[in-house]
Amino acid sequence: MNNIIKKFLPQILAILFVVLIFGFLTINAQTNMDNRGIDFGFGFLSQESSFDVQFSLIEYSGSDSYARAFLVGLLNTLLVSFISIIFCTILGVIIGVARLSSNYLIKNSAAWYVEFFRNIPLLLQIFFWYYAALRALPLPEKANAWFGVTYMTVKGYYIPSMVWENLNVFLYCGLAAIISIIVLRNYANNLRDNKGKQIPVLLYSLAILIILPLLSFLIGGVSLEFELPQLKKLSKISYIYEGGISLPPELIALVLALSLYTSTFVAECVRAGIEGVSKGQKEAAASVGLTPNQVLKLVIMPQALRIIIPPTTNQYLNLTKNSSLAAAIAYPDLVLVFAGTALMQTGKAIEIVSITMLTYLTISLTIAAIMNWYNKKIEIKEK
Amino acid sequence: MQEINFLKPNRDNIKNYSIIGSVLILISLIDVISNAFLKTNLTSFLPGSLTTLFPLILGLIGLNMMRIDYSGNKTFDLLNKNINTNNFNALLTLLILFSIIKALPPSLSWMIFDANISGDSKDACTGTGACWTYIKVWFRRFMYGMYPNEFHWRINTAFILVIALGFVGYFMKENLKKYLALYYVIIYPVIAYLVIYYLISGGSFGLQWVETGAWGGLSLTFIVSFFCLIFCFPLGMIFALGRRSNLPVIKYISICYIEFWRGVPLITVLFMSSVMFPMFLPEDFFMDKLVRVIIAITLFEAAYCAEVIRGGLQSLPRGQYDAAKSLGMGYWKMHIFVILPQALKLVIPGIANTFLALVKDTPLIFVVGLAELAGMLALAKTNPKWLGFAMEGYIFASIIFWIICYAMSKYSYNLEAKYKTER
Numbered sequence: 001m002n003n004i005i006k007k008f009l010p011q012i013l014a015i016l017f018v019v020l021i022f023g024f025l026t027i028n029a030q031t032n033m034d035n036r037g038i039d040f041g042f043g044f045l046s047q048e049s050s051f052d053v054q055f056s057l058i059e060y061s062g063s064d065s066y067a068r069a070f071l072v073g074l075l076n077t078l079l080v081s082f083i084s085i086i087f088c089t090i091l092g093v094i095i096g097v098a099r100l101s102s103n104y105l106i107k108n109s110a111a112w113y114v115e116f117f118r119n120i121p122l123l124l125q126i127f128f129w130y131y132a133a134l135r136a137l138p139l140p141e142k143a144n145a146w147f148g149v150t151y152m153t154v155k156g157y158y159i160p161s162m163v164w165e166n167l168n169v170f171l172y173c174g175l176a177a178i179i180s181i182i183v184l185r186n187y188a189n190n191l192r193d194n195k196g197k198q199i200p201v202l203l204y205s206l207a208i209l210i211i212l213p214l215l216s217f218l219i220g221g222v223s224l225e226f227e228l229p230q231l232k233k234l235s236k237i238s239y240i241y242e243g244g245i246s247l248p249p250e251l252i253a254l255v256l257a258l259s260l261y262t263s264t265f266v267a268e269c270v271r272a273g274i275e276g277v278s279k280g281q282k283e284a285a286a287s288v289g290l291t292p293n294q295v296l297k298l299v300i301m302p303q304a305l306r307i308i309i310p311p312t313t314n315q316y317l318n319l320t321k322n323s324s325l326a327a328a329i330a331y332p333d334l335v336l337v338f339a340g341t342a343l344m345q346t347g348k349a350i351e352i353v354s355i356t357m358l359t360y361l362t363i364s365l366t367i368a369a370i371m372n373w374y375n376k377k378i379e380i381k382e383k
Numbered sequence: 384m385q386e387i388n389f390l391k392p393n394r395d396n397i398k399n400y401s402i403i404g405s406v407l408i409l410i411s412l413i414d415v416i417s418n419a420f421l422k423t424n425l426t427s428f429l430p431g432s433l434t435t436l437f438p439l440i441l442g443l444i445g446l447n448m449m450r451i452d453y454s455g456n457k458t459f460d461l462l463n464k465n466i467n468t469n470n471f472n473a474l475l476t477l478l479i480l481f482s483i484i485k486a487l488p489p490s491l492s493w494m495i496f497d498a499n500i501s502g503d504s505k506d507a508c509t510g511t512g513a514c515w516t517y518i519k520v521w522f523r524r525f526m527y528g529m530y531p532n533e534f535h536w537r538i539n540t541a542f543i544l545v546i547a548l549g550f551v552g553y554f555m556k557e558n559l560k561k562y563l564a565l566y567y568v569i570i571y572p573v574i575a576y577l578v579i580y581y582l583i584s585g586g587s588f589g590l591q592w593v594e595t596g597a598w599g600g601l602s603l604t605f606i607v608s609f610f611c612l613i614f615c616f617p618l619g620m621i622f623a624l625g626r627r628s629n630l631p632v633i634k635y636i637s638i639c640y641i642e643f644w645r646g647v648p649l650i651t652v653l654f655m656s657s658v659m660f661p662m663f664l665p666e667d668f669f670m671d672k673l674v675r676v677i678i679a680i681t682l683f684e685a686a687y688c689a690e691v692i693r694g695g696l697q698s699l700p701r702g703q704y705d706a707a708k709s710l711g712m713g714y715w716k717m718h719i720f721v722i723l724p725q726a727l728k729l730v731i732p733g734i735a736n737t738f739l740a741l742v743k744d745t746p747l748i749f750v751v752g753l754a755e756l757a758g759m760l761a762l763a764k765t766n767p768k769w770l771g772f773a774m775e776g777y778i779f780a781s782i783i784f785w786i787i788c789y790a791m792s793k794y795s796y797n798l799e800a801k802y803k804t805e806r
């Protein structure tokens with residue numbers, strides 16, 4: 001009897017507590033909304049949004065619905081996260097490896113890089129790049145061409161756009177190349193495990209990756225043209241570039257700040273991972289006659305990656321969540337477009353804030369679930 | 384006669400090689416330095432891109448000549464081992480040295496030699512460098528926000544009092560030490576709250592009332608992070624224990640709580656506290672914006688705190704639990720006297736890191752209209768009398784935050800090292 005009370009009483013109390021809090025909040029919200037004449041519902045999503053977004057990946061105008069505005073914001077968030085993840089990985093790996101260098105100068109420069117960018121709040125870094133550094137760039141008419149075809153100006157970065165013909169044929173070819181590389185790798189692994197034969201997989205894969213898309217150009221009827229940005233005079237003093245793709249300064253500032261900031265954390269993960277592989281592993285691998293490259297590829301990396309990947313994914317997740325700071329410099333991401341502009345117009349605070357939070361929650365939980373599955377898979381199975 | 388082997392420097396011809404090598408390196412360094420500081424190109428007679436590559440090539444050859452194993456000279460060996468193990472390393476060494484030399488003169492002249500600090504208006508800034516006058520004039524605003532100038536002593540006194548009260552634990556008598564946890568978890572937050580409320584807010588004891596809208600600057604950063612820290616720690620502890628509980632309901636409530644807050648960005652939480660939360664309060668109930676923000680950040684950080692504490696709980700060996708149980712201790716007794724004292728000691732560095740993240744997150748309260756340091760900068764930047772000094776402002780704020788965060792991270796490393804040796 002005593003045991004049952006001990007077991008169930010706290011649980012019942014906990015449930016009661018949660019129900020009471022939620023009940024209290026709901027009743028308050030109900031009366032507040034009744035008083036102000038606001039009704040609860042998600043019907044507004046299909047209404048006309050009648051606001052414009054500066055930068056969007058899909059066609060969008062004021063006559064589209066709020067649901068489409070949500071999609072625009074989500075895509076912009078994913079875009080900036082995706083680009084920053086790529087850059088922060090490259091930078092992070094370089095810095096992480098540099099911190100383990102035997103060279104005193106390199107080691108310390110990398111260490112100071114990490115200490116420097118990690119200890120300044122991300123919001124300040126974004127502000128610095130957007131309001132201070134990028135504002136010092138030249139006007140469009142005075143910009144110098146980088147690599148001859150791209151222009152870095154105070155109004156954004158202009159790059160050539162690609163005009164494809166028969167893009168789908170090219171994409172199919174790329175897909176076919178990737179599938180055949182996977183098949184080849186499996187075949188090579190089988191061959192190595194069963195017959196002890198080695199074939200140069202990397203060379204063959206590269207050849208496939210180049211030849212198949214090339215074939216699509218030669219016989220598939222695919223063609224590619226570049227549309228270069230051209231300087232155009234709008235009025236006596238204002239110039240603009242036309243054609244090509246323009247990346248707005250907000251995007252550039254965000255990508256710079258996010259990737260520099262997150263790369264310090266990725267670097268620490270990489271360093272910890274490589275340091276985590278015991279020295280004996282390297283020596284044992286060398287003593288069975290593997291070349292230094294093989295040691296790195298077959299012994300060190302698989303073990304280091306097992307340590308590196310989980311925390312690094314966590315950092316990617318943090319980066320995606322941090323990309324919501326975009327709202328502070330008016331980059332039209334999910335928070336600015338939906339929780340900012342759309343909320344102002346509709347006044348549906350509860351609905352909009354919960355949709356925004358649920359979206360981020362879904363992204364986080366999905367990635368977390370995938371990571372858990374991956375961790376289970378790569379776990380060292382000890383007997 | 385000794386033959387000089389030009390391809391492979393070794394111990395025998397060290398003298399020749401080290402002299403030739405150091406001369407070459409010296410020439411390359413002189414070239415770069417004169418280029419950077421005196422703006423004269425010594426090698427302008429060379430064609431095109433060779434001029435820029437010249438010091439690099441010369442330096443590489445020089446370092447290659449100096450690369451002698453076991454030369455017999457200690458400093459020489461140490462230098463080789465540290466910056467000159469192979470050609471690639473030598474190249475990187477040179478590149479780093481050259482870029483430091485190249486970057487030094489412009490940044491120094493901008494920050495110090497061409498900068499202005501005298502005067503008290505924009506006209507004083509005539510140089511091409513930074514305008515520190517701007518920082519000087521706005522300094523009080525950056526530190527205290529719109530808080531009235533004549534009352535700044537109130538903020539300072541409150542901070543000194545709160546810090547002094549925080550150190551009371553060190554000087555407590557031995558027989559009172561057992562109440563230390565009680566003091567820090569319950570009594571101290573209440574006293575600190577009262578001190579800050581009565582001194583900074585005022586309204587009684589003859590002090591003029593200053594509304595929270597006027598608070599700001601760096602002092603607001605400290606106030607917010609201080610309250611969030613002392614409140615999020617006990618809350619995090621409760622949820623950490625809840626997540627490890629055997630009772631399914633409590634366990635799943637804790638998991639839901641932790642995963643929810645960890646899954647959403649802080650900025651949406653702040654949005655929630657500013658636009659959504661007032662809808663959930665009783666009609667005539669008014670809650671100050673600052674209080675709402677502190678509650679939001681506390682709830683948010685408690686989830687991270689809980690995960691850190693859970694890590695500490697998990698790292699304790701099972702034997703500790705079993706031993707406590709075999710002594711007949713119940714759940715609470717076991718946790719208060721055996722488990723938590725050990726686990727919390729383990730997680731002090733982790734908590735310090737959470738606090739670091741918290742301090743770095745406080746500038747975000749700017750999005751709900753509270754002007755701490757970043758917010759004051761945005762305000763000062765748009766002041767028509769002081770346009771165009773964004774760079775100085777952000778560099779100043781970055782330096783301040785960097786010093787705070789760096790000191791904290793170093794302190795947490797020290798704590799980590801300290802507690803590592805004890806186990």
